[in-house]
Amino acid sequence: MFTLCLPTGRVLDEAIEVLQELDIPTGRLKERGRSLVIQEEGFRFLLAKPMDVPVYVHYGIADLALAGSDVIWETGASLVELRDTGRGACRIVLAGPKKVANLFLGHESQVMGLRIATKYPRIAEEYFAERGIQVEFVHLNGSIEMAPRLGLSDCIVDIVQTGSTLRANALSVIAEIAPVSLKFVSSHKSLQLAWDAIEEIIGKFASPSKKAGDENDKAI
């Protein structure tokens, strides 16, 4: 039985589409109801909170997983990043009200001590630490965009897809921190001991470079 861990929430539908492209059976997955462990034709699917997916892989519970690059970075888990699917694309950005955004155009002394709301404390901390900017973080678990409006923070670090939620909260992008997409990841053990099965699955995935016409660029 090959175990695949998938993130719940809005990205699950995209993950299922990726599996369909790879001819992996998804019938029961689509009609899962409240089930979190689903078995179908030699596959066991585990449905976990996006932030928990790397943990299931790290501890060897899942052989393979689809995890967002934001989550992989934030958890810091030691995983093997096999393939970027290009799906679930969005960005991690630093965003804030116009007044605060203007501060970032000037000398860095103007942004020292700002308060940043985020559900990505590790990413945010690394971003500001690399630039030598000392800020204060507020760790929230959701509805990050309303924090500046309510005076809880000066700006936010969060994922943005279309930008409509930012606009609705009078926020604009100050800086792009990193692109985000769904990646195939495995544990170090599965890479070695279940390699044939992994290669068979992700080898079918048409990579961006293959689509561009060079067959040799993506070997896995």
Added chain:
Amino acid sequence: MSRLPKGTRTLGGDEAERVERCRRTFFETFSAYGYIPFYAPGLQLLESAWDKFPPRFRKRLIPVYTPSSEACCLRADMTLAAVAYLSTHYSPQERPLRLCYAGPLYRAPIPPETDFEKIQFGAELLGWEGEGADVEVTALLLRSLRQLGIHSPVVVLGHAGFLREAMSGVERTVAAPLMRALLERRYDAYFSSLEDFHLPKAVRKRLSSIPRLRGNAAKTLEEARALFGETVPLRDLELIVQALGELGLGENLRLDLALARELEYYSGPVFEIFSGNAGVSLGGGGRYDGLLEQYGIVGQALGFGLDLRAVASLSRAEGAIPAVAWCGKLSSRVALERADDFISSGYRVELSWQEHREGAIQLARTRGYGWWIDLPACTAYELDPGNGNKGAS
């Protein structure tokens, strides 16, 4: 309430027994082949260690000051101490030196792990100039794991030299991100870096193949030769694979030619060990001849480290049968002599000097033991989980 520092733990009971059994098995196997025990200080001077560790590893060091105000870190690595010991305590004529050790190492944990203290067993073979060291160390390691009843341990072999040779014709600005991606096991980043650079088609094809060169040893070597030709690293690996196969250990081997170990001082064959359900390796090691050179020593250096707790959690080896031995009215001398007989028959006895045998039986039950021994009657009784004795021997 007595609290432990976050990231540390006390080992006791069954777990401590299993860890100790593993430690002893490793020591017995390696010391039978001339590996001598080695104890290094718990602290490393930062001035000696800093430039030998790669930046990623330095971030995991835990700094402390000694009472003499010397900047140190809690011991994060045993290899440096072993090499320094060899360079200062042994003349060239006395080499090679074989060392083995067990003790705590300290590194900031990588999430989701939380422990920064690990108990490690390791062995180092230093200063040998001929062939055979890689096979010796790997074979002894696999034998120890088999002895401990570890289910199908797998040694994954790579070669630091293979990767260096593969990148040798490539500009440093191109090779550096590729090597970093392999080291961090970010193969998507590896391929995306390959796309970013203009490389001759043949070079691109070879480099693209590296993360796929893994699995069955013979098949992987054949594929690698077809792409890279006959190279010294591939010959090295073939010799190891062949020798371990002859020792009946072939089924425990896999190759991974993209394998790069975190410590950059590795220079030849490198390996990682996997078993059980854990997603990460039990440990690993490899050749680090370059590090030896830094200490002015010619020859090979080879070593590995294993997480003893992880190994112990997988071990199916049974220890001596634990039992409470009731002494009755026997004198101390006679009781100890009779207990010795049971110990030599495979029991581990805890003496009970209580007046009544019921007290000893109750103690055995409290301990969760399956046996109690009536020393005056020279008889061992198996305890029924429900009541009384099940049988005698």
